[in-house]
Amino acid sequence: MHQILDIISSGIHDAKNQLFLAESLITQAEAEHGLKLDEARFAIEHAAARLSRLLTAYKLHREVGQLSIDMVSVGDLIEEAVMINAPHCRHLGLDLSSQNLEHKAWPLDRELTLDILSNAIQNASRHARSRIKISTTTGDSGLTLRIEDDGPGYPSTDVELMASKGVGLYVANEIARQHHRGERHGSLVLSNGGALGGAVFELLLP
Amino acid sequence: MTDGTELYRKLRFLVIDDQPAARQSLRICAQAMGAFSVEFSSGYQDAITRIRRNPPDVILCDYMLGDDRSGQQLLEELRRHELLNDEAVFMMVTAEQSYEQVVAAVELVPDDYIIKPFSPERLKFRLDRALQRKNFFRPFYVAKREANFDKADAFIETNRDSEAGQPYRFELLRQNAELKLARGDASAAEAAYEEILELHPFPWARAGKAKSLMRQNRHNEARKIVDSVIESSPQYFDAFDLKTQICIDMGDYEEAQQTVEAVSQRTRRNYVRKRLLADAALLNGDATTACSAMEDVLQNDVVIGGFSVSDRLMLVRSLIEAGDALSAEQTIRKITAVSLETATLNEKTSYQALLVMLAPDEARARFNTLAQSCSEIGLDITTQVDVIRAALALNDMELAKCVTAALFASDEIRRVFKQVHLLYETRGAEQEFRTLQREAALLKIGRKAAG
Numbered sequence: 001m002h003q004i005l006d007i008i009s010s011g012i013h014d015a016k017n018q019l020f021l022a023e024s025l026i027t028q029a030e031a032e033h034g035l036k037l038d039e040a041r042f043a044i045e046h047a048a049a050r051l052s053r054l055l056t057a058y059k060l061h062r063e064v065g066q067l068s069i070d071m072v073s074v075g076d077l078i079e080e081a082v083m084i085n086a087p088h089c090r091h092l093g094l095d096l097s098s099q100n101l102e103h104k105a106w107p108l109d110r111e112l113t114l115d116i117l118s119n120a121i122q123n124a125s126r127h128a129r130s131r132i133k134i135s136t137t138t139g140d141s142g143l144t145l146r147i148e149d150d151g152p153g154y155p156s157t158d159v160e161l162m163a164s165k166g167v168g169l170y171v172a173n174e175i176a177r178q179h180h181r182g183e184r185h186g187s188l189v190l191s192n193g194g195a196l197g198g199a200v201f202e203l204l205l206p
Numbered sequence: 207m208t209d210g211t212e213l214y215r216k217l218r219f220l221v222i223d224d225q226p227a228a229r230q231s232l233r234i235c236a237q238a239m240g241a242f243s244v245e246f247s248s249g250y251q252d253a254i255t256r257i258r259r260n261p262p263d264v265i266l267c268d269y270m271l272g273d274d275r276s277g278q279q280l281l282e283e284l285r286r287h288e289l290l291n292d293e294a295v296f297m298m299v300t301a302e303q304s305y306e307q308v309v310a311a312v313e314l315v316p317d318d319y320i321i322k323p324f325s326p327e328r329l330k331f332r333l334d335r336a337l338q339r340k341n342f343f344r345p346f347y348v349a350k351r352e353a354n355f356d357k358a359d360a361f362i363e364t365n366r367d368s369e370a371g372q373p374y375r376f377e378l379l380r381q382n383a384e385l386k387l388a389r390g391d392a393s394a395a396e397a398a399y400e401e402i403l404e405l406h407p408f409p410w411a412r413a414g415k416a417k418s419l420m421r422q423n424r425h426n427e428a429r430k431i432v433d434s435v436i437e438s439s440p441q442y443f444d445a446f447d448l449k450t451q452i453c454i455d456m457g458d459y460e461e462a463q464q465t466v467e468a469v470s471q472r473t474r475r476n477y478v479r480k481r482l483l484a485d486a487a488l489l490n491g492d493a494t495t496a497c498s499a500m501e502d503v504l505q506n507d508v509v510i511g512g513f514s515v516s517d518r519l520m521l522v523r524s525l526i527e528a529g530d531a532l533s534a535e536q537t538i539r540k541i542t543a544v545s546l547e548t549a550t551l552n553e554k555t556s557y558q559a560l561l562v563m564l565a566p567d568e569a570r571a572r573f574n575t576l577a578q579s580c581s582e583i584g585l586d587i588t589t590q591v592d593v594i595r596a597a598l599a600l601n602d603m604e605l606a607k608c609v610t611a612a613l614f615a616s617d618e619i620r621r622v623f624k625q626v627h628l629l630y631e632t633r634g635a636e637q638e639f640r641t642l643q644r645e646a647a648l649l650k651i652g653r654k655a656a657g
Contacts, residue, residue: 009304012301013301014301016301016322016323017225017301017322018230019322019323020228020231020301020322020323020324021227021228021231022323023231023323023325024230024231024232024234024235025234027234027235027238027325028234030238031237041325043322043392045323045324045325048322052303052321055303056303065304065307066307067310068306068307068309068310068311069310069311069406069408070310071376071405071406072336073373076331076335077329080328080331082329083327083328084328095220104374105373105375107405107406108305109306109308109310110432111303111321149280153473181406192433204562
């Protein structure tokens with residue numbers, strides 16, 4: 001089993017190295033010819049993120065691998081998620097904004113959480129009419145990372161049902177659960193309404 | 207990316223990657239951020255040479271460097287040998303998501319890492335943060351480098367609850383714990399690691415606590431923690447080294463050797479670890495393994511300053527214990543008079559003690575002179591055992607007993623008890639050893655009763 005995992009991991013690793021070469025050629029072309037190739041860049045990063053996510057999903061399914069927890073600045077995390085997705089949202093004519101960029105640090109797996117946020121923003125961008133908003137709150141139950149849009153909302157807010165339909169929500173749900181502090185575990189909450197009237201994606205980390 | 211390009215223009219970059227195409231990509235990235243001076247390195251050894259000659263401000267290093275080397279190993283070597291100031295930024299670049307697990311576990315971490323593919327904008331975002339942090343900690347780094355621990359401490363105390371220190375609160379906690387260990391205040395270090403562990407059971411913080419406990423001679427507690435760290439983070443190799451040291455301290459040489467041997471096989475080119483393996487093996491009576499580990503060090507550790515007189519002496523010692531006097535003598539003859547001039551007192555004494563076993567007629571007079579003063583000067587434990595070994599070989603029971611009694615009087619005997627016992631046993635002096643042990647015990651009881 002681990003041999004297969006090693007083969008898959010190394011294949012994905014090679015693919016991402018290739019994608020990085022492609023992205024740097026884009027950077028070079030942009031610099032030399034004064035172009036802006038945001039959508040090409042986005043397609044490359046999107047493809048790489050998909051590969052990583054599939055590997056994560058496979059590992060979760062096989063119950064191998066563990067979280068890599070570090071103290072991460074919540075503000076930086078959101079800023080980076082916006083940085084990755086803002087050009088694509090702009091291209092779609094959507095307004096992507098964030099609120100509450102505090103420098104509070106939280107114990108979480110940065111790369112996985114960043115991917116979950118990015119994926120949620122991309123989901124929202126497919127359904128939003130004009131706006132996507134990211135916000136965070138901290139309280140007794142932990143840190144909440146929230147992504148809202150002004151689209152028609154989720155067809156169902158049953159997390160287990162929705163997580164069985166797509167790899168993105170499956171990974172989000174499982175990774176949320178794996179974050180824990182003592183007995184308290186994280187969770188994924190889906191709802192409709194919120195500040196913008198559409199889908200509300202909430203990742204709760206203890 | 208218009209802001210900050212001024213700053214990046216002034217910084218010297220070093221890109222380390224064994225793949226030419228990847229080096230080009232990173233150069234393009236660096237230039238897009240505004241970098242002007244970008245130097246290349248194709249791998250481990252070359253990188254070290256370049257860094258020594260011309261220390262860069264920012265290192266972009268791929269995790270996989272080929273030839274059994276990793277960027278993590280390079281980073282550890284640079285920081286441990288102080289080839290790179292704390293002010294320089296070391297950024298690990300990798301396509302491997304699992305690198306995250308290495309960073310989350312280990313104690314010596316890069317300033318940040320980034321997973322390929324990424325845009326120059328995102329790399330700049332992470333570098334900006336790292337540079338801001340470096341800038342904030344600058345006075346602390348200077349104080350630490352000058353071993354001005356009070357000043358370093360004051361920096362941490364002032365900033366812990368300050369507004370400016372707020373984004374760096376966690377880093378301050380981490381630096382505080384390391385500082386307490388560095389200045390030898392093990393119980394304060396323990397408390398500092400406890401404070402970190404309240405946030406999350408980070409493997410490196412658990413290991414730090416174990417180290418603090420070890421320094422307080424609380425070996426059983428330390429070992430329990432380090433065992434659990436190894437179980438939960440098998441990729442955290444330093445934890446194996448720590449366990450080896452704890453086991454040696456406890457006199458459990460067999461477990462010590464097994465532990466370091468297992469991890470050494472997975473990190474074949476880590477020569478610091480090879481030396482630890484030699485130590486553990488020799489204590490465990492496995493002179494053959496100690497010999498081959500030291501031969502490997504002497505042949506292959508050519509990267510940083512190379513091997514020292516101590517390393518050659520360790521090989522001589524191992525060869526003597528393995529019964530190969532011929533090779534031992536060949537090896538000790540390779541130590542030059544010039545290198546002995548700059549050697550430490552411990553090294554000089556060990557040299558005489560080992561030489562006298564191999565060429566008694568030639569070295570006896572000098573050894574006797576040195577040995578007369580050896581109970582007064584605080585020699586380290588390895589050298590003391592060398593003197594005991596030589597004294598027993600020369601039938602100088604008085605000297606052997608004098609040094610052994612001093613070992614018993616300190617708590618250090620625990621580390622070498624079996625080894626010294628074996629030396630006496632092979633010379634048919636078991637009785638003398640037991641008498642020394644009894645006398646030391648009686649002395650301790652007497653002291654306790656009196657105090």
